[in-house]
Amino acid sequence: MKSDIITQQLQAEQITIQEALHKVGHQGKYQKMAYAFFCFQWILGGCLLMSPIFIFEKPQFQCQQNPQFTIEQCEKWVCQQENPLQYQVKKLSSFVVEFDPPLICSRQWIADTVAALNYGGSIIGFLISIYISDNKGRKIASIIFWFIGALGCAFIGIFNYNIWLSALGFSLANAGVNPTITIHFCFINEHSDGNFREYTSASLNIFYSIGSFYLVVAYVLSTNWVQIIVYWIGIPMFVSLIYYYFIYEPPLFLYEKNKMKAIESLNKIAKFNKRPEVQADSLKEREIEQNQNQRIYGVFDLVKFKSMRLTTICTGIVFFITQISYYGTNFTLSQIGLDTKYNTLAIAFSELLAFSLVVIAIPKLKRRKWSFILTAIYSLIYIIFFFIKKPDNCTEYCKENILQIALISLSRCLLSFQFSLCYVYFSEIYPTTIRSLGLGFISTIGQIGSAVSAYIVTYFNNQNISPIGIMGICSFISIIAYLPLRETYSQPLKNEIDEIQSETSLNFGKQLTNFQSQITNHDL
Template sequence: MLDFDYLLHQIGGIGRYQTLIFLMISFYAIPSGLNTLSPVFISYSPAFRYSYDTVACQERLDLSCVNTSKPTLQCDEFHFDRDIFTETTVTQFQLVCQRRVLNSVGSSMYMAGLFIGALVFGNLSDILGRKLAGIVGAYGTLFSMLAVAYSNRVEWFIVARCLTAAFVMGTTIAIFTHLMEIVDSKWRTILGISYQMIFAVGYMIWSAIAYLYRDWHDMQLGSIVVSAPLALIILCIPESPRWLFSRNKDRQGKKVTNSMAKVNRIKLSDAIWQNAEMSDGKTDCQKKFSTIELFRHRGMAILTIKLAVNWCVNSMVYYGISLNAGSLAGDLFLNNIYAGIFEIASFIVVILLMDRVGRRMLLTITLTGAGVALLTSTVVNEYAEGVQVLVSTGVVLAFIGKAMVAASFAIVYNFTGELYPTVVRSNGLALGAMTARIGGILAPYIISLQDSISWLPNTIFGLSAVVGGLLSLTIRDTTGMVMMENMDEAEIFYAGGDIVKRKSVSSPSRAYDNNGAVMMDESATSF
């Protein structure tokens, strides 16, 4: 097995190759954001009236003409306010009254689809490779999105959304893992968080799509058009060389690594390849690990449980706030953009502080801070009583809470990728994503509690965030460490030991220097 960290140091922790791969991989964050938060628009629930005489409204588009003095009828006739959207899933499938629960079911099934995708693609990505898993997931995403657009029954809509979610998560796991594997620890933070920023851009695009197209079918087709370039981009992304070496596919790994070096204008000499040879005879690369492996060893099992709780809380709070955006005071389209701006700002702060403050401490600060902001917002809203200053303060605090939990969510993605060795890294990310979906599945039902007790949902979200943030303090930090390759290194780290530079380098004096790395002539290759 070859020491890819040593090779990466010779090639450069970041360069033209990694930048190009990042740009291609990060495009997928746009359809990911579009799909995940589409219910804010396509499932918008407008005001409606039912069980009244609406004969006088036949030539009117508003609700002012409804005769409310007539006796109420059964809850089976509806007149929707279509001033904002001409058709949404709520109006087409009449998801009100007794059928209202189907709206929550639809959102929960999307989260269940993410769970399924994490379960299936986590193993596929580690067994078949990042590239193949990414291709299957990307094309599955596009075709499932098309199925959503042409759904004419709520049952088909829910199933199509569930499939979309499975492929969205599958692709995300494969390509995000790939991204983390081709850059050094310093750049993992910047690129990993930047990927999350583009996710925010993805859902911000919904404001433009929904403003132009007011029928949910047209909105969905618009999101497909925006996502379509993915079909070509995903084919151009090569396999992760770190994964190839971890699977003992040295020939293919060397080919991709040489391509990396060529694009970065570095020539890898024979001496470098000899130094990269692992001398300790590790055999993990020849094994196939499943998610169960995360619980076989005490140190890894304890870590996995802590991360599972953290992922669950992050997801529940993030999607709880996001899916309830329609209930915030103000303009729906602008609120969506404001939320994205706050989120991107929080990511910039994370990039600036993550390597200085550390993963563990920043995760604790952001998640706990999100909880405090939500709890404060809840108190302010309860006592606002129409006072505009208090109403606006409550909205701003909600945006701050969303921005902080988004930052926390981005940190836990990076943190998890660094806490597991290469041979089970995708499994670890997949399990985290699966447990996150438990929180995501619960979020719509917790939101529905506001119909009975207005302050209860945000109280649950806020308290959960505080508990999850404090739990993060018990996880060991990974700031600045080399990525673990195998189970032996992982157990040493979990037991409190340090991962040192590997024995692949022939002499200490040459450890991780650039001896043998020759800069290529500028005209030798083009980017």
């Protein structure tokens, strides 16, 4: 009799962590406040990550003394002159022309290397941040890396006279900013739910595109590239660190580590949202053994388990190719279409449109299907660039330039839609316990693509082959990587790796059976 009563008590209804989150408010004042702060960080992050468009802008040359020269012949002739910059079409104030001699012609490799180090810093940042974020906490990781990003901007301002010290500053800035804004997806997935979670995850990218507009304003109002980095990005980053005082560790993340800390976080959110608190005995225990409760996750876990191995490989391939296509086109904006600032504005408008449409459509879109379709379409548009040949007498507003900027704007709109959708998709495809680890790792792979994009553009330009067309071929091939991935649309988020969940559920069941047997024997 007693055993039946105790069994009934053990099976008494308790709320899950998701139900507890709904009780304290899954889309309340706290979530909206945190989202607003994240949006501000995405504006600064977008400005920094898009800044190489202007910082590494290469001069275009004119050869009035030799009007019969083609564009390629003109550039070769200019590089043979004592002062190549006197032949530039417009006077630039970029990192490339800051030094004497400038980082063009035979020194172009230096500019490409610094650009690679600029994005390469994110690789180191991601590798470190994924460990800290998944094992120490989302909040502490965000604070550390946002500070590193701000410190990198300050470093650039102090040592802008030195090529390699500036390169170190660029690396630090990207090593801090990129991991921080990626961790935001973990925050949103783990402290909100429902349509609010989907809308806020997707709409972060809108503020990334607003960062592009912010960059153009900074470019127009500033006298040089150093002011953009220091005054328009670095100082606001330092000041914004104070807002982390109001940000809590997300409860779904804490629940996988420590139930009492999760309850503490839930009740802080409840207080902020003016909702009822959660009592410790009302929250279900996680089905995991005590000695596994403090499990440390690492990159090896992404390939160790069969359920995650193919997922990690395929999502890594998608991010690698996507970021080559995305950031690679940034390095071509001074060579195609209109003036660089007008090209950037056109890109910013197209991305803003894409990210806005994602917010509206995300609750209705199947992730895998539409990622596949969008990648195929923008890849084909990129391939068209193989067939656009500008005549030597092409003016700024000739039909070929207009066609180029129209096509690149359309393709970037589709690419941005796909990129935003993939961030939501891939943040859903990884379980809570390794979500930051998974996103961080594939973002690291993506940053390798970003780092090599400058070399790709320079190499194929020197071969007189359209680098955008090459990116289109690679992107089209990459759609194969979507095929093995599972669909996450309308599916509940996983909390744990399948193999670990199965093992711990089995152990929990054995413990419960043994406990009930002990009670029965005691009654007898």
